[in-house]
Amino acid sequence: xxxxxxxxxxxxxxxxxxxxxxxxxxxxxxxxxxxxxxxxxxxxxxxxxxxxxxxxxxxxxxxxxxxxxxxxxxxxxxxxxxxxxxxxxxxxxxxxxxxxxxxxxxxxxxxxxxxxxxxxxxxxxxxxxxxxxxxxxxxxxxxxxxxxxxxxxxxxxxxxxxxxxxxxxxxxxxxxxxxxxxxxxxxxxxxxxxxxxxxxxxxxxxxxxxxxxxxxxxxxxxxxxxxxxxxxxxxxxxxxxxxxxxxxxxxxxxxxxxxxxxxxxxxxxxxxxxxxxxxxxxxxxxxxxxxxxxxxxxxxxxxxxxxxxxxxxxxxxxxxxxxxxxxxxxxxxxxxxxxxxxxxxxxxxxxxxxxxxxxxxxxxxxxxxxxxxxxxxxxxxxxxxxxxxxxxxxxxxxxxxxxxxxxxxxxxxxxxxxxxxxxxxxxxxxxxxxxxxxxxxxxxxxxxxxxxxxxxxxxxxxxxx
Numbered sequence: 001x002x003x004x005x006x007x008x009x010x011x012x013x014x015x016x017x018x019x020x021x022x023x024x025x026x027x028x029x030x031x032x033x034x035x036x037x038x039x040x041x042x043x044x045x046x047x048x049x050x051x052x053x054x055x056x057x058x059x060x061x062x063x064x065x066x067x068x069x070x071x072x073x074x075x076x077x078x079x080x081x082x083x084x085x086x087x088x089x090x091x092x093x094x095x096x097x098x099x100x101x102x103x104x105x106x107x108x109x110x111x112x113x114x115x116x117x118x119x120x121x122x123x124x125x126x127x128x129x130x131x132x133x134x135x136x137x138x139x140x141x142x143x144x145x146x147x148x149x150x151x152x153x154x155x156x157x158x159x160x161x162x163x164x165x166x167x168x169x170x171x172x173x174x175x176x177x178x179x180x181x182x183x184x185x186x187x188x189x190x191x192x193x194x195x196x197x198x199x200x201x202x203x204x205x206x207x208x209x210x211x212x213x214x215x216x217x218x219x220x221x222x223x224x225x226x227x228x229x230x231x232x233x234x235x236x237x238x239x240x241x242x243x244x245x246x247x248x249x250x251x252x253x254x255x256x257x258x259x260x261x262x263x264x265x266x267x268x269x270x271x272x273x274x275x276x277x278x279x280x281x282x283x284x285x286x287x288x289x290x291x292x293x294x295x296x297x298x299x300x301x302x303x304x305x306x307x308x309x310x311x312x313x314x315x316x317x318x319x320x321x322x323x324x325x326x327x328x329x330x331x332x333x334x335x336x337x338x339x340x341x342x343x344x345x346x347x348x349x350x351x352x353x354x355x356x357x358x359x360x361x362x363x364x365x366x367x368x369x370x371x372x373x374x375x376x377x378x379x380x381x382x383x384x385x386x387x388x389x390x391x392x393x394x395x396x397x398x399x400x401x402x403x404x405x406x407x408x409x410x411x412x413x414x415x416x417x418x419x420x421x422x423x424x425x426x427x428x429x430x431x432x433x434x435x436x437x438x439x440x441x442x443x444x445x446x447x448x449x450x451x452x453x454x455x456x457x458x459x460x461x462x463x464x465x
Contacts, residue, residue: 082110
């Protein structure tokens with residue numbers, strides 16, 4: 001816990017599932033997931049009140065967007081139901097629900113009450129949580145103006161978007177998982193003493209992972225694979241999902257018995273998630289960068305997943321054989337990336353490029369076969385044509401994939417990590433957009449290894465009081 005009144009700043013990274021789309025839904029298989037330099041930042045501050053005035057209120061705001069403030073009153077639900085939230089109206093505007101924010105608050109505050117063994121009469125100090133997202137989470141043009149009369153010194157990182165949050169076009173980098181993780185971490189760090197929760201410790205990250213997974217699943221109304229939350233907590237890793245039964249039987253937030261059930265769930269040994277990190281599991285070779293292209297289209301991921309799983313059920317033997325082979329090729333790709341070293345020798349550089357290109361091409365071939373068999377455009381022809389053209393025509397681009405569930409979302413590229421290659425890619429994408437129509441651009445984001453972390457406050461000057 002901070003010194004009373006001292007702000008707490010936490011950030012969590014976005015993600016890209018480089019290999020293991022669809023397979024990561026099944027515990028028999030794994031996903032190669034990389035954290036990204038684009039982060040969701042949450043700054044928690046105490047709301048100061050006049051002497052003698054008590055305020056039971058939590059305020060969450062996203063000042064980069066229009067009308068993006070959510071105010072909640074809270075009380076202790078009967079029957080060990082934990083913290084029950086009531087959204088309050090902001091000014092004359094209608095109440096604008098945000099299930100990810102509200103669910104995360106309910107889960108985190110309830111866990112704090114239960115895990116810290118606080119008395120039912122305990123009152124949280126009122127808090128304001130400011131959410132700031134790196135620009136690459138959204139594909140639309142933004143204004144360099146700010147929410148205040150004095151612009152922040154770094155407007156290029158946290159831009160002011162001229163739209164409401166619900167109308168923003170996402171680039172598919174995992175903003176909801178990063179938000180839930182960062183918001184949960186900020187609340188736990190802000191309200192609990194370090195003896196009860198330490199974000200830097202293995203035990204602290206395990207608590208955060210389990211609690212954020214539970215909250216994220218509740219907010220989205222289904223138990224997903226969880227690779228996005230795992231990346232937000234741990235960073236780049238090889239991920240094997242938890243068994244969905246871990247969350248079975250958890251009561252709805254606020255209902256009788258929710259508080260002890262949530263605390264027991266988070267602490268349970270039944271969590272069988274496997275997160276492998278290190279030099280031999282998930283890393284980018286020296287001199288190679290993972291970069292993302294925004295195609296500004298987006299996919300109906302839920303419908304695609306349902307159709308692939310329907311195919312898998314209808315053709316169990318063939319789909320299992322394909323998935324087993326694809327798992328082997330995904331592992332081979334991870335091994336290539338982990339084993340390739342740096343070199344100034346041109347011949348060695350060429351061999352490195354060939355190894356990476358060959359491993360990625362082998363994965364892409366099976367992904368296209370799965371798409372054809374299931375009738376799902378996992379690697380659509382338009383995306384395949386762009387990836388092939390980048391690889392064949394732009395020096396320094398080794399290969400690329402349509403990550404995750406595929407479709408018309410951001411592309412992931414493996415490229416030489418230098419300014420000249422970046423300039424060539426940007427020039428090519430500009431020409432491609434003009435000739436083919438649409439909008440394709442290289443995002444500033446890169447792959448990085450680190451997960452959730454504490455942040456210094458100086459980078460948020462102009463956004464927080």
